[in-house]
Amino acid sequence: MRADTLAQLNAERAARRAAILVTDVADGHQRLVREADIAADPLSETLTAHLVSGKSGLAAAEGRQLFLTVQVPPVRLVVIGAVHISQALAPMAAGLDLAVTVIDPRTAFATPDRFPGVPLVAEWPEAALAGPVPALDRYCAVAALTHDPKIDDPALIAALRAGCFYVGALGSRKTHASRVARLGAAGFTPDDSARIHAPIGLDIGAVSPAEIALSILAQIVATLRRERIRAVP
Template identity: 50%
Template sequence: MDTRTDSRTERFDRAPETALDWHRAGKGAALATVIETWGSAPRRVGSQLAISGDAEIEGSVSGGCVEGAVIVEALEAMEEGTARELEFGVSDADAFAVGLACGGTIRVLVEPVGDVLPDDMLSALVAARAERRPVAYVVDLDTGSRRLDDSGHADRFRMDRSGFEPDSRTFVAIHNPPLRLVVVGAVHIAQALVPMARIAGYDPVLIDPRETFGSDARFPGERILPDWPDEAVAQIGLDTRTALVLLTHDPKLDDPALVEALRSGCFYIGALGSTRTHAKRVSRLEEDGFTDDEIARIHGPIGLDIGAAGPAEIAVSILAEMTQVLRKGTA
């Protein structure tokens, strides 16, 4: 069991969930989505704002610059039961107020739930998000057709990038689960890596059955599982938005988690150890029946070769390699 319940909400925009709740409660709801940006727009493409018929809001499409206008348009769209495409120029002064150096332009799609965005489609989208299943919401702005797609758009899912398909009016909104980092081994490198990863948008989980290492005193406020690594990894679940980092340098702890990871779809597997240590690790996995391609998924020695010295620099190299694999698919 966890030594502490994680009180922090995952970095997960809940606009679709909130819109569905408002719709089911009879309040009326609309989803506003950033579909295109130019210049230094405050929010990235795919950002969403939920608006209720009572003008309640959840999420953001501009960091506060144009929310008021979007709310007005959304309320009118709900009354008419039609979608709206909006375009706003964000001034330099407004952009500066939300932490940007200069302004930009954004286009926003407003979709009333029920009349335009089918409630059963939104419900299926919310269910996929709850189950940590990546899903794309695809809308043709010319024909009005809408669908959910979980079998295509591999590059968009990997890069977490919503946007228009080339030379078309088909917009693809990517809904990826939040990033997670599972660290086996609550060692000194983990003390540097965990806060860095949290800043980068990951929700970290620490696994270490050794109470001296995996203590709240060493990792205040973090989620720590004091179970055997393979059991803890199975409990957490490893998916395409999860990175697994093995830092114990002990085969008794690392190998069981490695076996689970190689059978999963996690996007990154990294294992601490020298070239010689990794060669021994490869031999053990070959004896367990894993193929060369499967074993090649392991990044060992772990991290980009930046000449790192000391726990903090090693943590930087690990996070850099995780980012490279996440965004580019290679390391």
């Protein structure tokens, strides 16, 4: 790989932006296609398909074999609330290669015994999300699960401002209506609030914490795939 191409690839990686390295198998020629440039690329359809899947692989174009190396930022899942649903959600998410962080200022809940191997931040969300880890961006999902506005609302506000691809919140429709009113008072429009998946999770009739966690993960994956398609006009 040429030094300038490697530098460009590393710059996209550092900025948590997707990119695809196109390599001609026959002659080794390489070019880098940034996510923002895919729509105008002659291989836009093929590149989009690989970006949506997040998978590298061979592709044929104009009688030539190409290898597409897909670089997609690791998806982060920030869970607000060290609750029973979070205990079930964290290992499931890890199985999908999501980088999970749990935030909860209630130190009695946010303990390594309850979340073995999971990064825990025992701070209020407004403080925790103001730092570099976990930084929120459009490759982040945020699930607010405490049912406590003092904890959930600041996290939802931070997620909406950061443009996270997925924002979900636990609670009934009545609870969410009150949440939307609070967000409106904080300056968010109805369109902003409409980005929040609430009640959180796909409607699978979930009852147990593990079933609710499953419904949340399914919704996150579905949203991620749709958002990757939208990201390429």
